[in-house]
Amino acid sequence: MFLVDEEHLIIHSMASPKYECQIKKIPEDKRRKVYTIDQVKRMIDAQHRPQYNGCKWCMAEYHTFDMQSIFKRD
Numbered sequence: 001m002f003l004v005d006e007e008h009l010i011i012h013s014m015a016s017p018k019y020e021c022q023i024k025k026i027p028e029d030k031r032r033k034v035y036t037i038d039q040v041k042r043m044i045d046a047q048h049r050p051q052y053n054g055c056k057w058c059m060a061e062y063h064t065f066d067m068q069s070i071f072k073r074d
Contacts, residue, residue, distance in 0.1 A: 002040050004032040009052045018057040
């Protein structure tokens with residue numbers, strides 16, 4: 001099973017959650033459960049809107065880092 005954080009567009013694996021994921025801090029109304037890896041792959045696909053990202057701690061193989069974010073100014 002996978003947990004989707006709708007607020008930050010992050011997908012967490014419930015099979016191997018890490019402390020760094022901070023899953024308990026995700027608001028209840030911003031959570032959604034996904035049960036298959038095929039659906040996770042479709043959500044992470046570049047053509048999907050909104051585009052989700054895998055958690056860098058519990059789903060590192062599906063995490064993509066946006067290199068453009070380094071150069072963005074706040």
